[in-house]
Amino acid sequence: MAPHLAAQPIINSQYLQSAVGLTKPQAERALKTLARVGALTARNSAKRNVVWEHRGILDVLDAYAAGLRRQ
Incomplete structure (x- = not known):
């Protein structure tokens, strides 16, 4: 799943279902596990x-973008 997170650092259950081929329960479980270990944080409170x-x-991408603006 790491390559998918690198390509798409903002995800939801539907993304995992379509990109990785997980079922809805599998996707929800994966997201909760990644959040529990600190790899993901929720962007909304829904x-x-x-x-x-x-x-x-996202921090790496922001730093890269800031570097581009300084050049």
Whole structure:
């Protein structure tokens, strides 16, 4: 799943279902596991259709973009 997070650092259950081929329960379980170990954080507080982000990858992308603006 790591390559998918690197390519798409903001995901939801539907993304995992279509990109990885997981069932809805499998996708929900994977997201909760990744959140529990600190790899993902929720971007919204919805009970359904939670959007998750990988802050580490987003921080790297933000730093890269800032470097481009300075040049």
